[in-house]
Amino acid sequence: MSAQDPFYIVKEEIQQSIDKLQSTFHQWDNISSNNRESIQLTKELLTSCESIRWQIDELDKAIAVAARDPAWYGIDEAELEKRRRWTITARTQVDAMRKAVQAGKEQSIAFSTRQELMRLPNDDPYQASRSNQYEAQDNDAFISSESDRQLLLIK
Structure with a gap:
């Protein structure tokens, strides 16, 4: 569709957020899980995942509105399906990172608890x-x- 189509503008912004999220995720994945930087990155990642997920949900709502009267918006069913597939893929990426970060956070909490109980330095x-x-x-x-x-x- 056209470069002025709001879907593509929003899609590009969301994609940039996902790219930044992936970069931060790789940084988080490569550091020790029990230091201040890891704790800060964990919070940042979970917040970003929530924000991006919300943006994707809003884009899905816009797609649903356009699907009610595609002719009015100048798009066909194939374009709507392409947009739906993109939001599904984007949501899957974000959810996978969120689950990995959440699991890492829980593992870090368990390690910290064990460390405290055993009084390890x-x-x-x-x-x-x-x-x-x-x-x-x-x-x-x-x-x-x-x-x-x-x-x-x-x-």
């Missing part, structure tokens, strides 16, 4: 040094209180 050196600092302070406080208690028992 965190991979983040800044976090680990803060944790060690607090542990050292707690140990010093305990030793001091035990020394005071023992002195009182001796007297």
Whole structure:
């Protein structure tokens, strides 16, 4: 159809969003799942998936409106079918990435819970040094209180 057809303008915008989503998804897929960047990318990906999914749903509604009177909009059934197939393909791509990110998020939460339960050190050196600092302070406080208690028992 024509370059001025709003469908193609919106389709191009959605496709650009999907391309950006795929790029961010590959970046997310190639980093460790237990760091701040991963958490931020996970949130960004899930938000983008939701936004793109909404845009595709709106485009589907526009296709349904055009399907009621294709002659009015100057399109035929073959063009409508082509548009429907594109939205189905786009939705499938977005849903697949959303499911992968959601599964990765759940796996990360499970790993974090396991790590917390087992009290394994965190991979983040800044976090680990803060944790060690607090542990050292707690140990010093305990030793001091035990020394005071023992002195009182001796007297």
